[in-house]
Amino acid sequence: MLAAADRLFAQSEIPGAVTMDAIALAACVGKGTLFRAFGNRDGLLDALWAAKIATLKASVESSAPPFDASTAPPDRLVAFLDAILMFKIANRHLIRARELSGGLLQSPHYQWMHAEARRCIMDAADTADMAYATYNAHSLLAGLHIDLIDEMLVQGLSLETIRKFQATRARNVLHP
Template sequence: MLAAADALFAADATAQPVSMDAIAAAAGVGKGTLFRAFGDRDGLLDALAAAKFQPLRTAVESGPEPLGPGTPAPDRIVAFLDAVLTFKLENRNLMRAREVAAPGNLRSERYRWMHALLRGLIREAAPARSESDAGYAAHALLAVLHIDLVDELLDTGRSVADIRRAQAAQARAVVGGAPPRSE
């Protein structure tokens, strides 16, 4: 079912018209089966995003540098945000369907995990920051990667490389301008 949904979102230009009916038909199951498995369209979108996001999550939790645990926090924050941007660009239609068309993205398990990771890394990189301030900064860094903003930046002439540079500079400013270990 997730593979059928993924194929439909990947093929669609807007992702909005991909209905549960279309997904059920492509998966060869009844619509009721989808609802029992995922609850609603948002549940299906969250499950698909989580499945596609899992390799990135694994790399962050147990992989090598620059995403893995052995990397200094400022460098890891920059690498993580860059990886999230790449993930969103590679899954643009799915992200547009989840972040723009469907409410509740900030309550998804994937977003909560990303936020908690960044909050912890910000505290590690800038121990003088309060938990509340680190949480706000994590939300702010993730907000810049919302797919409708990324699309707007690209549509108005910014390149992916420009967005990456600006995001890295912003992340470094958030953690006190720590110089990169290597870039």
């Protein structure tokens, strides 16, 4: 079911046009089966996102380089945000569908990204100011919204330029 959904979202120019009916048909299951398995469309998108982000999460959570303790905290934050950016670019069809459906800030995937970014900010800025870290983690992640990334690319910024500016912005948050 997830593979069928992934194919449909990848082929669609308009993520909102991919319906549960279309996914059920492509997966050769009944629509009720989809709803029992995932609850709703956002649940299906979250499950698909979880399957795709599992490798990145494992890398970050296992403290593999550049997420290990020997990497300077500012560099860990930059590497984490860059990994999220590249994940979103590689999975833009899925990300666009999920980000446009609402409720993203409550999704487990955003909550994980936010917690990791906040932890990196607290480590790098050597602060116990949770409010500072919370706000700036949200602010940095907002710059990774897929519509904003796509708009920057359309306006002529290269992916490499976006990555460079993102790294600079993250470092400025840590050392204004």
